Amino acid sequence: MSYTIEGATGAWEVVIGLEVHAQVTSEAKLFSGAATEFGAEPNTQVSFIDAGFPGMLPVINRECVAQAVRTGLGLKAQVNLWSRFDRKNYFYADLPQGYQISQYQFPVIGQGEIQIELPDGSTKMIGITRLHLEQDAGKSLHDQHPNKSYIDLNRSGVALMEIVSEPDMRSPEEAGAYLTKLRQILRYLGTCDGNMEQGSLRADVNVSVRKPGEGFRTRCEVKNVNSIRFVMQAVEAEARRQIEVWEAGEEVVQETRLFDTTRGETRSMRSKEDAHDYRYFPDPDLPPLVLQQDWVDQVKAGLPELPDERRARYVGEYGLTPYDAHVLTLEKETAAFYETVAAGRDPKMAANWVTGDFFAGLNRTGHSIGDSPVSAENLGGLLDLIKDGTLSGKLAKEVLEAMFETGKPPAAIVEERGLKQVTDTGAIEAMIDEVMAKNADKVAEYRSGKDKLFGFFVGQTMKAMQGKGNPALVNEILKRKLA
């Protein structure tokens, strides 16, 4: 069922395309050797090149190109063996050269696609138009002094990948799912840390609305949205605004807008008439970027397994449900954790424990998988104790809780707390005899055909054994004795 917004004149469809700026994970900037670490003191990671000093020249950082190519391959996209850097000219205080070096006409990566997963379990392909490399600008700080602005050039020259989608999304959920999936792929590839709070991933959202079946209407661009939730909110707010404009008999004007996260609405930043004339032209300081096919092949051969392939493997090889496979592959770290737990064990059982009690434990204790007190090795150890009969499922849950609290391995907790399951048939038989003696009336009822009472005896026996009786043995012996 497709998403529409009901207006006064009927249903409206929303058309969304995203331009995502992803900061390339690299030691050095795109055209200089300066460092790129986040959060450094202002203006401590700036070379003379980044500051636009006279006579300074850009030299391409090979690693940034490799990262862009990795990303392109991860998006199943065309890698252009010939691409070019252009200058985008405009004046701003945090743009030291007076131009941004970007790839306007000939990007390094061409068309690709991303498969997105929607909450109802369905999937959809979203086209990628292009990916290009460009420099980030510095940062203007307007709040440090009553009448002065400060400039921090640490970010100036940092490599960005601009990833442009086709206008293929039709709902806020699809836009959210696209960004989620793109971030997941970038993190799997290690080409961008995907950290939206720190600004290493930012989205410009292009929105238009139309009556179902129509061609595209005028779009507006909502700039620099910095969380997935805000992207979804911005899409809806902007779509509703445009519907109001159209329904009032007016025209939507093509313009750049900002999303006000507190008021939940977009407002105009600059209209098309004020748009800069960027005077793009090929950067004469940089020869065309020419890649060798065998180098691209090498990069491809070194790519890690991507989320879609990993998910398929979990379903095919491990027999997991598509849902579990999806949940376990969302984050690279989760998948790695799961695979350690599952190694040499029952993969389904491992999946149940990871997605069930382990995730619940993380939530309860406020941890993430990165700083989990329970290591994958220890969770695996817990599963081993279930398998060899040392722990019942119920006891194992208790042990896991203790593991979250103490960070200790399961064997140590079992030892300390004497939680070991009783498998001594003699002990179990003795306990069962006791239970049967106390409940002679129930025994008689059972023997006269009230089969349902079997569960009662199991419960009583386990209760008497403080839960430590081996359930299989308890069952077996009870059946024999009650017969």
Add this chain to the structure above:
Amino acid sequence: MTAATDLTLAGARAALARREISAVELTRAHLEAIEALNPRLNAFITVTPEQALAQAEAADAALARGEAKPLTGLPLAIKDLFCTAGTRTTAASRILGDFVPPYESTVTSQLLRDGAVFLGKANLDEFAMGSSNTSSAFGAVENPWKRQGEEGTVLVPGGSSGGSAAAVAARLALGATATDTGGSIRQPAAFCGVAGIKPTYGRCSRFGIIAYASSLDQAGPVARTVEDCAILLNSMAGFDPRDSTSADLPVPDFAAACERGVKGLRIGIPREYRLDGLPAEIAALWEQGMAWLKAEGATLVEISLPHTKYALPTYYIVAPAEASSNLARYDGVRFGLRENGEDLKDLYERTRAAGFGEEVKRRILIGTYVLSAGYYDAYYVKAQQVRALIRQDFDHAWEQVDAILAPTTPSAAFGRDEKQDDPVAMYLNDVFTVTANLAGIPGLSVPAGQDAKGLPLGLQILGRRFDEETVFAVGRAIERNAGFSALPALRAAA
């Protein structure tokens, strides 16, 4: 004995090696000459006597230890477009204020590596934009040559490397660095009666040279002989990983190539360079050059470079376009001149209005215009297409010839007050030189004769990309035959 300032670079090197003169004496002689003549010629924007003497002392110590390098103790002028660590670098513009670079250009660092002494920073047209060295914010440079009978008329030294050429001609330096974007080495060399080569684009690193037009700018030397140019270029050239357009090729022994001779070489004479209105004495000098080469065993071949007539307009689109972008960084925010304003835009406008001279503003405006939406295809893209055709003209020529002989300029040095009101007439100075920049090929200007009033005239030798060796061989042959020995009116020890 020859006065220290009259020595050639090679001659001075030999004299130093024989200990006939010390590096300090040599340097002091040049500093004295600068002190005497620079107030008039204005060839230097900044003179660095203490630094020069300290370098000369170090050179004498190295010579004493027997550790002479190719340029040990040889005093040079450095065009003030090359960034020199710790020494003010101005590009002859107000906008750089008192900018002192904390870094050294690759070319000058290689000269220092090879032992050179830097006398100071040579004047130029502002941001290397000009053909008369009249657009410098630090005042015009005077050509040391005088028209016979018009000693009171101040002539221009050519541009943009006017300070470099004037300093070398007047014996204020043994040689100088220069840059050539449309003729800025060869035209002033011709006007001042000295030699100068613009090597192949990519031969010298552009790192640390203040950019005018990046796809055309190339550093080269100015000196009094072809051999001196070769010696200097050997130190200046070479691959630099800090310049992505620098060529990763070995640097041949240019000085050795000078004496190869021209026997068996095919020399192209481009038909399209026989301009209407070319002064008879320049046409005659060109004919004379052909006769010399023929007599030495070269074959003359008439060739066609059909797109020559489009070279000048192409240059005056490409160069300003790149300049308009290259000069955007001079905004008053991080270094150089700042004129505070009401807001950021006002700061930009005031700073750039006060900081740039008229010619620079003109070229920024032209460049901004040709890159603007709606004009880009008609001007910039078209110019790039024509540029490719001009390059192709030369590619075809090299199938028939090994080098090309042409005049360097359509006239001898003109008066400072002439041509100033007509930018287009001024641009015509570059008519024979811009093609080499557009095609990226090397071009050498050699003093080959004088006009009727005794002013020097140059002949230009063009060659294949990265074949400066043949260019030097032909240039040396012209030089030997011309036996150019006239001296400028204003010179040291005169």
